[in-house]
Amino acid sequence: MMWTPAVLPGIAVQWRIQVKLWPVPVVFWILAMAKIRQFEYSRSGKVRNKSPLVYVFLPVHFLKSGSYSQRRSSMRKQFIWVLLALLVTTNGWGHETDRLTPAAGDRCAVCGMYVATYPNWVAAAEFSDGALVFFDGPKDMFAYYFNLPAYRPGDKRKDLVGLYVTEYFTMERVLAQDVYFVAGSEVLGPMGHELVPVAGDDALARFLSKHGGKKVLCFSAGSLQEVESGLGGP
Template sequence: MRTVPKLALAATGAALAAAAFVLFPTGSAEQAPPEAANDFCVVAPATPYEAASGLPMLAPKAVPDDARCPVCGMYPARFPHWAAQVVFNDGASQFFDSPVDLLVFLARIERYNPRYALADVAGRFVTDADTGKWTALEQAYFVHGSKALGPMRDGDLPAFASRAQAARFAALNGGRVLKHSGISAAELGALSRNRRHHH
């Protein structure tokens, strides 16, 4: 029977101990905070205002092809009938792939774009699902709980410029008509539970 030299066994043991320390650190080494598991990294700066566009500085803008949603990392231009945006006082715009992500952003702007605060927001807009035109968030009607799936292939908040349009949609697709102020934090949390883009 062949025996393994004691030196080889010692070297193997030391290597295993080193690997265990790297994989399972203990002692005084700093541990990642619990929320780190839910952290994400999306490079989605606001799009600066361009005077050459001819649009008023605080008007809603067309969604650039390369703009990314700061909440989920998707490209809002790929979902034009769901897109939303915030226009800041300096004319810059932040784009979202859906009304849900717009509302999530407004609840914690500093988390998604530390350059701005709620006081910097000059306008908030959603896309009318029927016409494709921009509608001010405050004037829009949303259908919560319909069978329509948003860009994340999950429940979302189809937006409409009039209550009649929203009611027609709800009659065909289910759900109830609400203003954005009638959407509770719990309802928004349920709709946004999977909206994290990981790198």
């Protein structure tokens, strides 16, 4: 892979999302250690080491030692299964994230710009056959959606299984129907004025107070509808 300007932002986004998963292995580790802590560490039935470091060294000791009882051997196996389950789970989340992350060569289906260059604006349309079409912002995504026959002859809106956008504050990929879209704010996208995706009433109020906006829209029943802020919604 060539390290071009179009590649680096996409890699940065994947890294940010993966980093957000760090509490998961920590929680699994603590739970496993809490279970192991119930077993005695010495032959006398008492745990000699009261230091927090026992949570680091005790699992290693269990995995390396072959001189403990059958009960401890069973605990080692349980601990290994916990780690394997954790590995499978986090890998699955990573693949889902990668699935909605454009490659360096992916272009916006409407304007032709390289999408990975603007990771905080990525939008995507997913079809029932598994095909993903990327855009450099929600504005182009909706232009594509409302004029689908012109861009993808033979397909209909019913063939779409999901429209995804990048939430402004979290930079996470979310469904279009789960956010507000602010139009006419001072925040500009790759193609100028943009429909800014914001999730939740609190985030919407914060965005409007800082960046303004002329309209607040939501995507529902296949159309963009104007809503009043603060009245509930996505």
